[in-house]
Amino acid sequence: MAVTLAQLRALVAVHDFEGFAAAADEMGVSQSAVSHAITTLEAELEATLVIRRPAIALTALGSELLPYARSTLSSADALVATAARAAGNLTGTVRLAAPSTVCFGLLPKLLADWQQAFPAITVSVFEGDDPELVEWLDDGAADAAILVNPNHVPAGAVTVGEDRYCAVLRDDHPLAAAESVTARDLLDDPILISGGGCGSDVTAMFRAEDQRFVPAQRVYDNAALLNFVAAGLGVTVFPSIGMGMLAANTRMVPLAPAKERKLIFSGPSNRPWSPLVQALISNVTPSSAKFHEDGDE
Template identity: 50%
Template sequence: MTVNLPQLRAFLAVVDTGGFGAAADELGMSQSAVSHAVASLERELAAPLLIRSSPARATALGERLVPYARTALSAVRSLEAVAAEAAGALAGTVRLAATPTVCRGLVPGLLRHWRAGQPNVTVRVFEGDSAEIAAWLEDGTADAAVLVDPPPGTGVPLVEDRYRALLPRDHPLAGEAAVDVRDLEDDPFLVSPGGCETRLRELHRLAGARVTPTHRVRDLATLISMVQAGLGVTVLTEASRPLVPPDLVLLPVTPPASRRLALSGPRDRPWLPAVRVLAESAAARQWATEP
């Protein structure tokens, strides 16, 4: 049995993009070449790996093979990167994962900074929630990630992203310099489930305030639209400011609280040389969560 890297790249590209056409665009090759590579891999393994539907998805066997394929390609990319670094030619692609708020508030500035300092390194951004990002970093889907409140000593610290109250501009507290979390107890309160809700509950606990969410909304844009519609208020972070429309205000909260953002490579594998260089470059300057 002979399995080669182009076969694995084509297989993973279809899994990740959900289609042969999108995978072809991702890899810079024809759709027929992608189909041929996947079909040849299936012949080598004597079993179907993909369900040809819309979107395309892995079979049960394909799902079992995905982490091994990622590990194999990650190892090869690391070898190529180390060789390029030794030759003094740092180049290639770094796949960076981050949450939607971080992608909008912090990542644009990072990308501009990296493009100026390392023009031969391409950074591709993937959005996901905190759990997805951790999984992508572990299985090799992402080479690096901006982590939220990672364990001490993890990655390179970037910024303290401070919490803010999001209110309609006509809210009675909208003209205040800061909003006490306890003063929001009588308003319908909106939250995003998962890590965000956990952090907001801790913020309310520190303030001695109650929190009983009226709605749990996963999508940040929907959450903001609901505040616009007068359905409630919420607490976001400074990284959300680029998304705030003019009829809403984002105000400091008391007691002051923040979350830590850090840039990290994988925990259990060597970082790509390009990731190390980008992390060192990011650590060398101060960052704000506004673009």
């Protein structure tokens, strides 16, 4: 059996980009090359891995093989990067996963610093919800991630910042001028909750005050969530690192007691880190930078 890396890359790309044409664009090859790679892989394994119609999707076996394909590709890329480092030619791509608020509030500076320090390393950013990030690290979909309050911090991981939860209120809200508010203070208003990311944390805060708590809305897009507040449809609780996303007629008020979050830059816990990830993390100064609702860092 002679399964190739090109075949595995095609399988992963067809899944991730939901089609042969999009996978070809991402890989920089023709659509027929992607189709040929999948067909020959299926012939080699004597099994159908991709459903072609009515919509592109992996079969049950294709889905079962996907994590192994990702892990194999990640290890192969790390092998090549290790050899390149030994030759003094550190180059390649790091797939970095992070929550949307971190992508907005923290990543721009990190990416600029890395681009200056390592011009031959490309960092591809993938946004995801907190629970997804650990899964992506474990199955090789991501090489590194910025995790929020992880249960386990692998050796070598560094803290790149801290933030805290704040209430997001319109400027004309009765509590807008308060120094701080509690979750109970907010229960008189319709509560809007993020459908992903920090949504579970925020829901738990309110259920600690009222076990019967049900949000007025669950909104999956952060920009939409904050615009709902701006429109007077309710209030929400949001990480202070996202303060730059607020509408002009809204503000953040700290929650009391304070609930802080640590932002941890880490590689995977189940395999060696790529030399490219090690290079990026060597350029990050362990930090306790705090992203406050007043705009200071």
